Amino acid sequence: MGLLNSFNQWKESRYQNHVSNMKEQGKCPDCEGRGYTVYPYNEFAYFNSFECPGCQGSGHYADWEEMQ
DSSP states (O other), rough: OOHHHHHHHHHHHHHHHHHHHHHHHHHHHTTTSSSSSEEEEOOTTEEEEOOOTTTTTTBBBHHHHHOO
16 A cells, blocks of 8 residues: 555645646646636547636636635
8 A cells, every 4th residue: 555655645746736836827727727628529529628617717826726
């Protein structure tokens, strides 16, 4: 279980680093400031884009922080 715990710690520290970088830039960590997220419909069709659920489509870190 030590390997699994170290992997989870690495993953969490990487996520926290990403969030702190996005905070410095003032961007939403979920959509990286775009205001929308893109989900593949399937590998042969077009991509669907939806309003970011983290920031409600604004792309700002302050709005993302409010939703958390």
